[in-house]
Amino acid sequence: MASMPTWTPLHLELKVLHQHPTPFMAVTRIINPRSSVSVGKLSLLSARCSFVKRASNSDGVPAEASPKPSDVGVIKDNASSGPGYVGLFVRMLGLDNDPLDREQAVVTLWKYSQGGKDCIDGVVRFPGCINLVVSLLKLDSMTTCEAAAGLLRTISSVSIHRDVVIECGAVEEIVGLLCKSCLTSEVKEQSLGALWNLSTDEKVAVKIAKSDFLPMLIKFLDDEEIKVKEGAGGVLANLALTPTNHSNLVEAGVIPKLASLLKTKDDGFKVIRKEAKTTLLELCKDEYFRILVTEEGLVRVPLVGAAAYKAFKPVSYSWPSLPDGTEIQKNSRPSRYGASELLLGLNVRDNLNLSEAKMNAMIGRSQQQFLARIGAIELEDGRKVHSDSSQRQQYTLLPWIDGVARLVLILGLEDISAISRAAYSIADAATSEHMRISFKEAGAVRLLVQLLDHSNDGIKEAAALALDRLSNSSEVRRTIDAEGVLSPLINILKSKNTSQSLLEKVVNILSRIFDPGKDVKQKNKAINGSSEVVLTNAHSSDKIEGSSKQLDTFLQPDLTTREMIDSGVIARFVETFRISSPDLQVKIVSILDYVVTSELHVTALIEAGIESGLDAVFEQGSSNVVEDDDDSKLEEDIVKAEEIGLVIAAASRLLSKLLDFEQFRRGIDSRSFVFKLRNILRSNIPLHAKEWAAACLVKLEAHFGSLADLGHRIDMEVTLYETIPRLVEQIRTSAFDESQEAAAQELYEVVASRGLVECSRAIATCGGIFPLVKLIDEGHALEASLAILYNLSMDSENHPAIIAAGAVPILKRIVLTKGPQWTRALHLLRTLPT
Template sequence: MSSFQSSPVARSPLRPSPIHSMASTAAPSPKLFHRQRRKEMARRRNAPAWNCPALLLLRYGHPPTPRLLVRASGDGGAAEANPRDSALPPDIEMFNRSASASDGFVGLFVRMLGLDNDPLDREQAVITLWKYSQGGQNCIERIMEFPGCINLVVSLLKSGSCSTCEAAAGLLRTVSSINSYRDVVAESGAIEEIFRLLCQSFLTPEVKEQSLCTLWNLSIDEKLRVRIANNDFLPMLVKFLDDEEIKVKEAAGGILANLVLSPCNHSIMVEAGVIPKLADLLKCNNEGYKIIRKEAKTTLLELSKDEYYRILVIEEGLIRVPVIGAAAYKSFRPQTYSWPSLPDGIEIQRNSRPSRYGASELLLGLNIREKNFDLEELKVNALVGRSQQQFLARIGAIETEDGRNSQSESSLNQQYTLLAWIDGVARLVLILGLEDVCAITRAAYSIADASVSERMRLLFKEAGAVRHLVKMLCHNNEATREAAAYALDRLSVSHVVCQTIEAEGGSDLLINILKDSKTTNSLLETTVNILCRIFDPLDDVKTKFQDKFVDESEEVLIGTSSSQDFGGLSISKTSSVSEGTTRERIIDSDVILCLIDILRTSSPSLQIKVASILEFAAAFEPHVATITAAGINSALDAVFQKGSLDGMDGDDDYTLELNAIEAEEIGLATAAASRLLAKLLNFEQFCQSVDAMHFVNLLRKILKSTIPLHTKDWVAACLIKLESKFGLATNLGHSIEMEVTLYETIPRLVEQMRTSFADESREAAVVELNKIISRGVMECTRAVAAAGGIFPLVELIKDGSGDALEASLAILHNLSMDSENHAAIIAAGAVPILKRIVLSEGPQWNRALHLLRTLPT
């Protein structure tokens, strides 16, 4: 695609070879040539016969009818003519008699390109050279023997004549098709001049085509791609994808297909809007778009190697599907004369005999949208896509359009294609049912990559991908098990898919993987992620919200009247998902021991999930005894020890960024462990074994540490529960509630005032903060100042009213009692605002006056 030979050409290359073999005669003098040419130009319309050989070459650019030209024979001049013509026309005879060697004519036309020549002469010269260059590499080399020729051609791109610009761009196109001359064309300023030319509005499609094809050839060179892919030209190149002429579209697509080969161009191409345009062209089924679709696929596949750009491609309705070769589909064994059915168990029965090749399913899939059929869109898409892909697999027509079935296995392992959502989802699910281990592994990873939205996850669920992936969890190949677990992990973000995984028996298989001591760390982490979502303690709450996903049409289908008949189709719910074991019975003592060991030794990111699973198990009293006996105290202690650090040292910005990420994970792990501890405190058998004082000291350190503020809420709640459960206030000599107020409540309220966009939320925060400050504890005032509450308080004084304004003035007045806060209050701009309140004599003018008197103004 990137070579000149494969790019579209406006005209077939004609090779004027007879010029090189003509008898050598004296060429006419330039003076005579120009005089005759002006004479002929004056009477061009009335005198079609040209007598000057040079003008004949100017007119045609090559011998107009090669079969009429006299060919020099090996015996020194015996002429041969076409047997169908008894005599040559007079102008051809004169041309043959007076034509000199080709070098002389090439030099003449190159001299005619000079800036001091008439524009019309320059136009005719560049047209002639363009046509002559189409004779092949030898002709191009003779043109390039004249230094400065390309510079003169580039200067013609500034011409106001479209024919001149077309010829100049066409000559640059043919010259740039030779590898050794691309640098010469680029150094002559052709790239910048073509940019300028393409910005013009009067250009014809031919000028656009030749100019873009020149850039297409130049973009083969890697070092020239950066010059072509500049921020000014790319948006214009994207606009050419909407051009009416297919040749212009193809040339623009060819340039993009070459530019994308340099990773440094990816970001600016995406910013220019390449992905939506190319996706539309790839999905277009117009006749004659085969080349542009191939270019679009090449570009999008290269961009989709980046996971972030892959999401943008998927959002445009395309899925990256591995190419596995037609031979791999031979293991596909559909049931002969099978009845069409939906992946969720709805069976569609036909009155007529179905086809053994699946034609009945295909016809049903193609026509189901036209029926007045009460079925949700996702199920219709699943049926349509599956019927189309299975039909192609049955007749052996899948992955054969590009001859990929003849490629080697090693090359197929690296190849992908792009398909629309419906076909892509069905193709991936079809591959999951094959026997090729490499194919199903690649398909599982592709499903994981495509599961970027709730819609995509539900599409895979309706297409039956979950059932295949669950079966792959017990595959004897380790890489296949990891791929299946990774895909299920990405799909399980959807609560509906989580329910399907559990209903298909995935929980048992995941638990077995968890118990296996040979499980790799990556597979173990993925397994814990899925189990965390399945055994989510907030599952009941989620279920209430997720019930809206149940389609009303499905409720009708599976109700008491569980069958429908429409147009010869009988639809009934014939199968239901087996209930299997309950969640409580799945978690046994071995699982709990394994989870506690992971909680004690794993990373913070994994501790978050394990603590969530144990929190689910702690909801059942029989499990609490097992959790207590398994050593949960030591595991919780290990988690809290990490969170009780005051902070981590770091000098450079990179270290600080890493520490911020680590602190976030540690804070979330601490919060999850605090939730687990709070739930375990509900059981007396655990309370008898816990060292409450030890955990209180650890949680107090965590409360004062530098972990993110939003992770301290459960720490504070757990501290208060420990205090009330064991009555530790007397032993500590002070109330834990005060520490919670200082290190969690006040910073949280200040953060709410600073970051909330809703006025009601900010006003509620300042009113609650004023209630805390009004208790008269000096530490609370210092906590407000330390949390950065002065500036948001001044903003509330400026914009607030009523109770919020009253509360803000009261807090600021308490803050002004400490002289260390005066500078910050003045810097926040409080003085002008307070003066305005006093002068307005509103309800709060008296408090504002007291505050002004306190400040050093």
């Protein structure tokens, strides 16, 4: 076999008539005249150059001159007779060649590589080829950059070559190219396409997600060219496949951009919609990010398979009705195939005077039921989704109107897995008042309540979780109660086979039904005239005019509901209370606080051991005590302290209520409760919990008398550890001058009546000096504030704090202005070391 000719670069002085040389001219310019190239081989090379000329259209050559599959086949067939052909153009990429030659070579190789894997292998087999192509990305020629990026895109489409492309630094050079301004759409398209292929490597994906290039990548989603959008969307979809990238993607603002593209109806956006859906579904695997996607008007819906919808059989000649069950007045004959309901749903805005939520529910239901009737409800990308096990774990994203209706439709099917997944999806989507009301209007509440009686425990738990999330809305909560949810919840509680997780969900629902605290606050606002509250039930909306009579009616306990809580249920509550988390304990206590209205229920609580349960809670709260002579505060986790405080507040309210019953008072150890509650007042739990503990202590003293052997009197303990810290906090945090002045005046009266030394020490301990000085500086409650600060100045240990608070210049200003309180300010100033 003849040896390959050796080419050495030698530029000849030739006149080129065209702006850019043809490939044959480029070859002529690099041929060494002294090399022995046979005429036959040169003829073969010239023949092949005819193909090269047709392959290049970078300089305005008509599109019909582009390479055809048959042309690529000719080159592949002749490769064995001229193995140096591809290598020739690879050598033309060298840095010592003319930029125009390099441009023509990379364009030719790009077109040639589009012939398939064999052509790509033929290019890559030359050592250093990819390095030379990557170096072309730094040139200013857009044609060269486009061809180089396109060639890298083609090469990286073959997985076995992808690592080599990455190792040659292609990712960094492509990112640097995309960061340039004034790029053509073709360069962006090919560069993003190459990056799309390369980002399938997890290391590359992580590097891109952590770089400053990510915001610019997201910005490409706003590009006018659809191909550029698709390239950026493809890269983002690959980045989202790595969970560690999710935070970076969300922080960069990818969710609103992709949600907007996904909701676009343009047929040309098919690819970008697919990539947007892929990315958002990956982000939805995180609970918090799923909420952000829902806020953009998208709902994650499970794909349950076409077979599951066979159970959906609309009733023949059914008359249209609203999704919540309200019937519509009949004025014509219904259709056998449900057409009347479909048409009514599509024209509901013109035909009926309904609220926006009801109209959206009607439209969504009619559309989804129509798709189910014709068997096209799960058409993804023009084909049906199969119902095998892998497909049945998939999800899709729908606009919220269709998504809500689809989930409610699935709840009415027979497939256990489909029902369970739909219920969990409802729980995930019920993150806002708007979505919760939408599910209510779509008829989800009635179906979920019915599912609580299902024989399958998994469906029960999924339905309970959905109702738990929906019950965060007071309007939906009333609908849940009206649908008769109490009976199935009680049955679940009575069952010995109920799992702990299901029990917790049942307690959550009951605590919201039995605790009207939020509604009471709303009614108080309405009564005080600060706001108007609108209450909506399942059928109407009535405006509450604030009046005491209406408030009493609203808070009237439901005797039927209370009677359903029998001794067995109470015993289960107390048993769960002993072993539950602080959050669940608070909810159980709120339920028990509601039902403790008769001696029968109190007796059941005593028999179930509620005293020992309360004692254990108070023991937990009193374990961390700040001694009188200890100025340092215990370092405890803020969240944990808040949780313990909520439990103590709830337990104190329940204990106060139980103390009204003689049979409870007869059997308790009052000394133990008093001792633990007094320790709670000295602990570092939040003030709102100390307030309830103090009230309970006062009630214990009223029933059992003062226990002198325990130290201070109870009323003094309450003053030092609850009243004074609460008033200081009110002065510090209140936004109203009247509230601050009232707190300062009350604090002055407490100090004057309870004892100067101990009360002054308590004020200093809880940080009252700084807010008092600030109050004096603002000119509020001067007499009371100056008197308290003067009492504090009697202890020299408080002098540094008073001076640090800036009291000296403020007092001097008051003295110089000869105001009403200047003499008191002068006395205080004389006590300080100035």
